[in-house]
Amino acid sequence: VAEPRQAWRMLLAHLAHAITTPKVEPLEEGGVIALVGPAGMGKTTTLAKLAARYVLKYGAQQVALVSMDSFRIGAQEQLKTLGRILGVSVTQIDPGQSLLQALATLAKKRVVLVDTAGLQGNDPALRLQLESLASARIKAKNYLVMAATSQSQVLKAAYHSYK
DSSP states (O other): OOOHHHHHHHHHHHHHHHSOOOSSOHHHHOEEEEEEOSTTSSHHHHHHHHHHHHHHHHOSTTEEEEEOOOSSTTHHHHHHHHHHHHTOEEEEOOTTSOHHHHHHTTTTOSEEEEEOOOOOTTOHHHHHHHHHHHOTTTOOEEEEOOOTTSOHHHHHHHHHHHO
16 A cells, blocks of 8 residues: 555554454443453553443442452552542452452442452462452453553463453
8 A cells, every 4th residue: 555544544444343342332231340450551540431431421329339459559549539529339348358248238239340459460369359250149241451552461461361
């Protein structure tokens, strides 16, 4: 292709077709939505954006936030602040506390957004966190959050750790 603009448009079109997206927006589907992934990839920021979008569209009554991150300094306080700003309830789950029990109190909420701890692939706490989210009784939809600017090896390692 001789024209750079046309080559760029062709590349963008190829990328748009190569990247799959859900047919139904996760917030529209409702339920328990958990954001998982390594530290620093944007889980909490993504959760904040999703929560704000939901509140703007439907109001604060039918959404709740849950923090499973007791590892990062200030993580739970950050979510509490977000909850206060948006007017939504925030539940904090400490290690050893039952996720199922915590979610039972939020059963009437249409959407529950779960912020998880960013753990390394070899951390035993990661397995426990993923197993609790995989419980058939919870029916969480897990979304792996990764920064697009990460090196390919980092992305591949994260994918294999969290699948």
